[in-house]
Amino acid sequence: MSERKIVIPGEVIEKGNDFLPGEGTEKRGEEIVALKYGLAEESNRLVKIIPLSGVYNPRRGNVVIGKVELLTFNGWVINIGTAENAFLSLMEVPRFVNKDALDEVMDIGDMAVVKISGINNRGVDATIKSRGLGRIDEGLIVSVNPNKVPRIIGKEGSMINLIKDETRCNITVGQNGFVWIRGDKIEDELYAKKAILFVTEKSFTSGLTEEVKKWFDGGGK
Amino acid sequence: MEVENKMATKEYKRKDGRKNNEMRSPIVAKVGIVPNADGSAMFQIGKTIAIAAVYGPKKMHPQHSQNPEKGTLRCTYNMLSFSVSDRIRPGPNRRSTEISKITQWALDPVVMLERYPSMVVDVYIHITQADAGTRCAGINAAAMALAHAGIPMKDMVSSVAVGKIDKTLVLDLDKYEDSEFDEGEGSTDIPMSFTRSGELTHLQLDGKISKDQLKEAVKMAQKACEEIYEIQKKALKDSVGELK
Numbered sequence: 001m002s003e004r005k006i007v008i009p010g011e012v013i014e015k016g017n018d019f020l021p022g023e024g025t026e027k028r029g030e031e032i033v034a035l036k037y038g039l040a041e042e043s044n045r046l047v048k049i050i051p052l053s054g055v056y057n058p059r060r061g062n063v064v065i066g067k068v069e070l071l072t073f074n075g076w077v078i079n080i081g082t083a084e085n086a087f088l089s090l091m092e093v094p095r096f097v098n099k100d101a102l103d104e105v106m107d108i109g110d111m112a113v114v115k116i117s118g119i120n121n122r123g124v125d126a127t128i129k130s131r132g133l134g135r136i137d138e139g140l141i142v143s144v145n146p147n148k149v150p151r152i153i154g155k156e157g158s159m160i161n162l163i164k165d166e167t168r169c170n171i172t173v174g175q176n177g178f179v180w181i182r183g184d185k186i187e188d189e190l191y192a193k194k195a196i197l198f199v200t201e202k203s204f205t206s207g208l209t210e211e212v213k214k215w216f217d218g219g220g221k
Numbered sequence: 222m223e224v225e226n227k228m229a230t231k232e233y234k235r236k237d238g239r240k241n242n243e244m245r246s247p248i249v250a251k252v253g254i255v256p257n258a259d260g261s262a263m264f265q266i267g268k269t270i271a272i273a274a275v276y277g278p279k280k281m282h283p284q285h286s287q288n289p290e291k292g293t294l295r296c297t298y299n300m301l302s303f304s305v306s307d308r309i310r311p312g313p314n315r316r317s318t319e320i321s322k323i324t325q326w327a328l329d330p331v332v333m334l335e336r337y338p339s340m341v342v343d344v345y346i347h348i349t350q351a352d353a354g355t356r357c358a359g360i361n362a363a364a365m366a367l368a369h370a371g372i373p374m375k376d377m378v379s380s381v382a383v384g385k386i387d388k389t390l391v392l393d394l395d396k397y398e399d400s401e402f403d404e405g406e407g408s409t410d411i412p413m414s415f416t417r418s419g420e421l422t423h424l425q426l427d428g429k430i431s432k433d434q435l436k437e438a439v440k441m442a443q444k445a446c447e448e449i450y451e452i453q454k455k456a457l458k459d460s461v462g463e464l465k
Contacts, residue, residue, distance in 0.1 A: 008457045009331070009368050010376030010417045024373070035333065035375065037368040037457055052461060054371020055259050055278065083279045083340050121338070204461065 004041045006052075007034040013047055024049030056146035056176045058082050058116050058124050063133070065141065065174035066126075068110045071102045078114060081146075081176045084123045088114055092127035111136040113172055113180065132172065139170075139182030140189045144200045146177035151203040152196060158209050159199060166216045167192040194220055233389035236397055244381065244393040244445055245269075245354075250361070250456035252369050260370025262456070264362035267395060268352035273362035275370040278340040292334030296325040296344045298359055304351040320356045321346075327360050327380065327414040327423035333373040342372055353399035354382050357412050360423070365453050369460070377453060378422055379446035380414035383438040385430055390438055392445055411438055415446040 007013055013025060014032045021027045024036040025047050034040060038051040058064070058080065066080035075089040088106075090097055097105055106112055112135050114126035128134045144152065152173055153160050164171055169183035169192040179196055183189045198215055205211055215221075235241070245267025255261035258274035265271075281287040298320040302311040324346065334342065344366065346359040360380035368374060384394040387405035391398065394410050402408045409428030415421055421439070430438070 006458045006461050008377060008454055009374035011454075026375075035373045036371055038371070051371045053253070053260060053369050083277070083337070 004039045004050075006038070007040045007049065008037050009035055013040045014042070018045060020046045022046045022048030024051070052147055053145075054147070056082060058084075058086070058119060058176070060116055060118055062116045062175040063113060063172070064116060064126075064176040065111060065113050065136070065172070065178035065180055066176070068106045068108055068112060071106075071108060073099065076102065076106055076112075078112060078126060080114075080124070080126075080174075081178070082124070086114060086116065086124040086126040088112075088126045088128065092117065092125075092129055094129045106135050111141060111180075113174065136180055139180055140193060142179045142181065142193050142196055144177050144179060144196065146175065148200045148203045149173060149175055149177060151208065152179065152199050154209055159212065162209060162212060162216075163192055163195045163199075167195060171196075191220060233386040233391065235391060237395065239391075241389060241391045242441060242445070244448070245395060248449070248452055250365060250452050252365055252456050252460035258366070258370075260366045260368070260372070262362045262365035262369055264358050264365065264453075266354060266358055266361075266393065268350055269354050269358045270348070270350040271355060271358035271362040272347045272349060273359065273366035274345045274347075275342060275363075275366040275372070276345075277342040277370075278334070278337040278372070279343070281339055281341040287339040289338050292337030292340045292342060294325055294329055294332050294334065294342050294344065296321050296328065296346065296363065298324055298346045298348075298356070300348040300351060300355065304348045304355075320359070323356060323423060323425065324360055324363060328363060328367065328378055330420075330422045331364075331374045331376050331378055331416060332367060333375060336373070342367070342370070351396075353394050353396045353410075354412070356380070357382050357393075357414070360414050361449060361453060365457060368457055376416040376418055376420075377450060378414050378416055379449040379453060380412065380423070381442050381445045381449060382410050382412040383442045383445075384408055384410040385428070385434065385438070390434060390441060392441055411435075411442075413439065413442040413446075415443055417450050419443060 011034045012031045021032050026033050026035050032047050036049045038049040040049055064080045066078040068076050069079045070077035078086045080086045113133050117127040118125045167188050169181050169188050172180040181189045181192045249265040251263045254263050255274045260275035263272050298317050302308050344363050348355045357380040364378040384391050386408050411426045414423035
């Protein structure tokens with residue numbers, strides 16, 4: 001199977017023992033069966049399913065954008081649009097924080113870029129011990145379907161770099177579907193927002209990067 | 222007496238001219254019709270239309286209903302007040318509560334919620350137009366909506382009803398056959414749901430039927446469900462749009 005195809009739950013993707021079941025699939029006897037609705041893809045004999053719809057499920061290492069919902073005595077509870085809220089511990093902040101002044105780092109209602117450091121049975125743990133992570137002070141946040149995030153980023157960041165260059169904005173794409181845009185002028189930010197919404201709308205077109213280039217050449221129309 | 226005997230031997234002829242093993246038409250299935258839901262689908266068979274919307278997995282609330290071992294499937298069936306010609310009182314009632322439970326049981330064997338402990342997947346089914354067979358249409362729509370929401374499932378579920386009209390078995394009853402026909406032995410309807418692999422996940426029967434005839438009815442429904450499965454499959458695949 002060289003081509004990707006859409007499968008539905010219970011559908012047989014491959015027969016025989018030449019393949020290994022990956023994410024979203026299961027081996028039943030000699031057959032590899034899909035457990036999810038999405039695109040079936042095979043690489044190095046491993047068959048997996050890329051979901052096309054549904055909710056975002058957090059993974060370790062994902063950079064996400066969320067809203068601070070609660071301050072506890074030792075950290076922050078951040079809503080990242082999943083069933084489980086993420087917890088950012090005081091230990092995961094790269095500088096000294098006075099325990100009485102947690103709100104000086106982040107207060108309720110603030111937006112923040114965080115990285116998921118781990119998922120355990122108690123919930124999702126987050127960290128801001130990396131470059132580019134932390135509270136969001138300025139700019140624009142756009143919410144898109146999390147399943148379209150790979151298209152916004154493009155192959156090795158080709159799409160997002162194109163948008164960054166064309167709009168002269170700095171853009172952070174959270175895996176949970178929140179996109180943070182900050183530019184020098186509000187017009188630039190709105191232009192970048194328009195471009196991102198264009199990508200999500202046309203996410204099924206092939207050669208999308210070319211299409212977006214044309215869109216920019218035409219001045220965003 | 223003579224008249225009654227005649228009635229008993231006479232094969233029931235369907236009013237709308239369908240064959241005994243023929244479903245209503247059109248059968249229409251669509252996916253992704255509720256923009257705010259995580260997954261959604263519409264299923265129409267004849268004049269019956271069901272819309273299903275799936276939300277979640279999300280944290281189960283209230284906390285005491287959480288199951289820390291695995292996730293929960295929660296179905297809510299609702300007939301809209303304008304779905305029948307006499308306005309029905311909106312809100313939950315005895316019948317809708319029962320059908321909600323039945324739908325949940327029909328889908329529970331296929332959804333795999335082991336990876337979502339303490340969470341719930343909500344399925345809301347709305348009947349916008351009712352002409353018998355609403356629970357089956359609801360289950361068909363719900364199965365598609367669950368798949369569309371990216372919920373892991375072992376298999377798809379398709380559902381159809383078989384009825385015994387007097388002594389004849391017919392597929393997919395309409396309103397007249399289901400509730401108005403009262404000659405001879407009257408009508409009995411048997412809604413059933415099958416997975417793609419042919420396993421029965423739900424069967425309801427209140428009425429009298431012989432063992433042999435019931436077996437025949439199950440076979441009839443199973444065959445029809447294969448047809449419905451193909452329609453559900455096509456709807457899910459077509460919803461993606463043109464792909465490279």
